Amino acid sequence: xxxxxxxxxxxGLTLAELSSADAELLTHQGGCASCGALLREKHALAGAMRVxxxxxxxxxxxxxxxxxxxxxxxHSAAVHPTATRRVPVLRxxxxxxxxxxxxxxxxxxxxxxxxxxxxxxxQGTSQQSRAKTEQPAQPDVRQNxxxxxxxxxxxxxxxxxxxxxxxxxASQHAPVATASLVQSEQAQGYTPLMLCDPIxxxxxxxxxxxxxxxxxxxxxxxxQMADVIVGDDGLVRxxxxxxQQ
Amino acid sequence: MLTEQTDEQLLTxxxxxxxxxxxxxxxxxxxxxxxxxxxxxxxxxxAEEVTQDVFVFLAQRGRDFDASRAPLxxxxxxxxxxxxxxxxxxxxxxxxxxxxxxxHADSLIADGDALEDIARGQLSSAIWKAVxxxxxxxxxxxxxxxxxxxxxxxxxxxxxxxxxxxxxxxHRAHEMLAKKLQSSAAVAPDISGMxxxxxx
Numbered sequence: 001x002x003x004x005x006x007x008x009x010x011x012g013l014t015l016a017e018l019s020s021a022d023a024e025l026l027t028h029q030g031g032c033a034s035c036g037a038l039l040r041e042k043h044a045l046a047g048a049m050r051v052x053x054x055x056x057x058x059x060x061x062x063x064x065x066x067x068x069x070x071x072x073x074x075h076s077a078a079v080h081p082t083a084t085r086r087v088p089v090l091r092x093x094x095x096x097x098x099x100x101x102x103x104x105x106x107x108x109x110x111x112x113x114x115x116x117x118x119x120x121x122x123q124g125t126s127q128q129s130r131a132k133t134e135q136p137a138q139p140d141v142r143q144n145x146x147x148x149x150x151x152x153x154x155x156x157x158x159x160x161x162x163x164x165x166x167x168x169x170a171s172q173h174a175p176v177a178t179a180s181l182v183q184s185e186q187a188q189g190y191t192p193l194m195l196c197d198p199i200x201x202x203x204x205x206x207x208x209x210x211x212x213x214x215x216x217x218x219x220x221x222x223x224q225m226a227d228v229i230v231g232d233d234g235l236v237r238x239x240x241x242x243x244q245q
Numbered sequence: 246m247l248t249e250q251t252d253e254q255l256l257t258x259x260x261x262x263x264x265x266x267x268x269x270x271x272x273x274x275x276x277x278x279x280x281x282x283x284x285x286x287x288x289x290x291x292a293e294e295v296t297q298d299v300f301v302f303l304a305q306r307g308r309d310f311d312a313s314r315a316p317l318x319x320x321x322x323x324x325x326x327x328x329x330x331x332x333x334x335x336x337x338x339x340x341x342x343x344x345x346x347x348x349h350a351d352s353l354i355a356d357g358d359a360l361e362d363i364a365r366g367q368l369s370s371a372i373w374k375a376v377x378x379x380x381x382x383x384x385x386x387x388x389x390x391x392x393x394x395x396x397x398x399x400x401x402x403x404x405x406x407x408x409x410x411x412x413x414x415x416h417r418a419h420e421m422l423a424k425k426l427q428s429s430a431a432v433a434p435d436i437s438g439m440x441x442x443x444x445x
Contacts, residue, residue, distance in 0.1 A: 048426070052369045053394075
């Protein structure tokens with residue numbers, strides 16, 4: 001046994017247990033002066049504690065304390081009759097047990113489910129409302145090509161601005177999502193001029209009625225009216241020739 | 246017979262209204278609680294007050310005791326510990342540093358040879374003063390383990406900490422006691438040599 005092991009073992013014993021120390025400790029302290037001194041110190045301290053313990057071990061509380069305690073017991077028994085059932089106490093340790101974790105997991109799962117449900121519901125509602133607002137934005141050019149029914153009424157001013165061949169004849173500000181607009185306008189006779197996907201063509205767009213040289217359309221002289229979808233980046237998304245009556 | 250019942254059985258009977266069971270439990274446990282409070286505070290007044298408070302608390306709140314957490318003895322020491330702390334905060338100057346030999350001089354000097362009794366009384370007084378001068382968290386482990394001969398596990402249950410904490414606090418407390426006793430002239434010569442330590 002080394003001195004370190006000896007110290008560790010001595011310090012692991014209470015003073016009362018030192019009196020019954022094993023032979024290995026006694027053998028080591030016999031050969032090591034400092035460890036022997038340590039053990040003697042511990043024994044001396046144990047002896048002093050024993051003296052103090054023996055001098056006070058007969059002390060007790062006075063009889064008046066017992067009378068007061070029993071009076072309190074009778075009062076408590078009167079206040080809390082024997083038939084009173086023990087009220088279950090919810091302790092923090094119970095909450096921290098497996099029941100608490102299970103309850104917390106259930107609450108989190110319910111909250112997540114409700115959150116997803118509300119998100120889906122609000123998304124569906126917004127899609128429906130968007131569809132309702134976009135539906136009348138599609139001009140019915142086949143029925144009335146000259147006066148397209150757009151959400152924002154076109155303020156036609158083509159007579160004033162048609163001096164230039166390529167100037168806009170009418171400007172109709174109808175900000176809508178470009179990609180969805182182009183896709184929907186393909187069915188209305190528009191010819192896409194660029195590849196529009198939802199990412200590259202995101203943002204608003206305007207339908208502009210323009211007066212183009214007729215040669216661009218059929219090779220004849222004169223001008224030709226056309227509706228052009230222009231994105232907010234200035235690029236033309238699609239074009240439709242307006243059939244003049 | 247009530248004397249053959251365990252503490253927990255007596256408490257169960259007492260909580261159902263059996264005053265004899267409560268009396269038996271009180272008489273069995275009041276001595277250790279009183280001495281624990283006395284050793285911790287050095288004041289008989291505080292010890293009486295704490296003993297009364299502990300058992301009044303038990304009479305009123307004994308239904309909350311959970312035997313699966315700790316034995317009733319450790320539970321009572323824990324309750325007493327809290328009341329001692331409150332009492333000593335309330336009357337710190339009165340409770341602390343009272344010479345125990347002055348309060349219990351008669352009890353410290355037992356019958357027998359007069360000189361031996363005086364020496365024993367001086368030694369008890371010196372060691373008690375040294376214990377009382379320890380910080381509270383060291384003092385309570387010394388009182389529980391050395392004076393009440395509680396095991397580390399019982400002391401840990403009473404104080405509410407780990408066994409390793411009790412062990413390390415007790416070791417530190419012994420070192421502090423050795424230094425205090427070394428400077429005390431009233432202590433036996435072999436105790437005054439307690440400062441020596443192993444080199445390795």
